[in-house]
Amino acid sequence: MISNQESLNLSPFMAIYDMVVPKGNMLRKINELVDFTFILEELKTKYGLDNGRNAESPIRMFKYLLLKSIFDLSDVDVVERSKYDMSFKYFLDMAPEDSVIDPSSLTKFRKLRLPDEGLLDMLIGKTVEIALEKELIKSKSIIVDATHTKARYNQKSPKEFLQEKSKTVRKAVYQIDESMKAKFPPKTTSNEVKDELDYCRQVITVIETEPHIAEIPAVKEKLNVLKEVVEDYTEQLSYSNDPDARVGHKTADSSFFGYKTHIAMSDERIITAAIVTTGEKSDGKYLQELIEKSQETGMKVETVIGDTAYSEKDNIRYAKENNFELVSKLNPQITQGARTKEEEFEFNKDAGMYVCRAGHMAIRKARTNKKNVGKNQRQTYYFDIEKCKVCPYSEGCFKEGSKSKTYSTTIKSTEHKDQEVFQETDEFKRKAKSRYKIEAKNSELKHRHGYDTASSSGLFGMEIQGATAIFVVNLKRILKLLSEKE
Incomplete structure (x- = not known):
């Protein structure tokens, strides 16, 4: 049970915080910047208001998750540090003499109390709302990219x-x-x-x-x-198999087992939208949803900047229909025109190869129909049949006894002429230079906030991790922009 409102802390020792937590402390600044009562409103349906014993404040529990993300700590260690770190206790709205929670409470909070969906959008929307209110976002362009996160339980016995x-x-x-x-x-x-x-x-x-x-x-x-x-x-949890994680590919020679987070970010380096998927998903397929989510937060989008993964024909058409510039170089292997089984085979722009729905990448490719005048050339991709033989999706895809498994696409060199002309302009080249900003943001998420490896198994756990990590990096960026304005 939670009360309808947060209670005031009347401890006689609260003045200690004014002496030991300086005004420039990041956690103090976050507390002053954000009204966390929105968490109470979002989670009220998860608690009883008039029955049961008193529950730990959902705002405090949510702040514990933020501390985990800010300092990349385990449940046990974040609770342990909150016993003696006065900046932690101040951030958690605790009196200096208050006792801390049991670490197991955080696990229960994540599984039972957090919303089943929408947490990621809600937290990003809150930070963008703050940034717009403070007039920190003035650009009308977003930069898009995807970053990968390795599963906690990798492909090991x-x-x-x-x-x-x-x-x-x-x-x-x-x-x-x-x-x-x-x-x-x-x-x-x-x-x-x-x-x-x-x-x-x-x-x-x-x-x-x-x-x-x-x-x-x-x-x-x-x-x-x-x-x-x-x-x-x-407790018989499996470490050899995360049920939602999938094989994804960074290059032709390297792969990972885990998830992808597709991100849109303003030119001011504030993340405006994010979508968490399994690792094998194609980056370009999520461009339209990222734009729409960014617009829902209040962003005005006139320019979208991304790598070659986003220059698919559908995205170019969508950009024209919605009157925004798509600053994404064409890749002839992506913009093939119509092809069969689009839902089963997706192109990986980093490796230059197609990937089947099981996450297996083609091992080589070759052009065919070279000598047939009047016919379009085709690019044929060859898969490892030893993997196909034991693949759970082999029915209808691989014929038993076959000596090869291939997938072909038609090459149409005359497609996308307008985009080809645009990518040669000085304006395109100038705007494309901003793309490095999102790569730096991905690096910050991974190396400072533990986003390199999933903290739990399953897609839902990854979404919670993404929500808190992105909320934190956005707040840090807002604080930096505010300090630059002073």
Whole structure:
């Protein structure tokens, strides 16, 4: 149960914050910038107002998630730090003497209290609303791109996953005290997962009996991760298979297993829209939705800047129909004109190859019909039939006994003449130079806010992670722009 309004804090010790949390502190600035009561309004249907025991403030729980994203901490570590970090307690609207929540409450909050959908749009919309109110967004252009996030539970066996996590902890311990090597149990030689699980428990026990090492932050954080993994596995969660993650491709020679976040950002570097998908999805397919979501936040869009992934024929047509410039170079492999099975085979612009709906990429390509005068040339893509033989989507796609699996597209060199002319103009080249800004934003999300790896499994968990991370980076950008105006 939650009350209809947030209660005032009447602690006699509140004045301590004025002494220990400076006015320039980022968390203080965020508290002053954002009225978080909108969270209470959004989540009121998830709580009872007149029955049950009092629940932890949803605003405080949401702020805990923001702190996790800002400082890239685990549930256990963000709660631990909120015990003694006065800036954390101030941000959480706690009195200095208040006790903290149990870390398990954060997991429950994410699963039971957060909206089933719309959180990402709601939080982005709130930050764009603040930016527009402060007159920080003046441009009428957006930059689009997609960034990938690796699944937390990668394509490894449960035994390999456990081995990796225990090794990370041991390495952290050895950097403090190499003599600990003699205290750890011998590594398992069997292939049984339960044996590896027992080994991990023994490693945890050994470290915890050495409190002078276990309490060192560099060790403690990795130890907490290992403990969570062991606990989760005990509850029979699978580490070898994230049900929503998919194989995606960054280049012809590299791939990842996880998710994509398709992002639109204003020229002022404030994210105006985002869509989280599985890793194999094509970037260009989400351009129209990103534009429409940006417009719903109040953005006026006259120019859209993106890489070659966004120069599909449908997007060029959409730009003309909606009177905005599409600053995206043509790629002859993307703009093929009409082709069959568009829903089953999508083009990956980084690798220059088609990918089937199972996430497998073609291994080579070749032009055909070269000598047939009067016929359009075709580009044929060849897939690895060994993968096709065991693919769950092989029915209707791969014929048993076939010696090859190919997919062909028609090359029409005369298409998109207007776009070809536009991309050679000085205006196009000048506007295209802004694209680097979104690559820098993707790097910030990954390297400063833990967006390189999913913090949980499943698409819904990824959407929550995306919502909080983007909310944080937008608030940080707004604070920076405001400071530049002063």
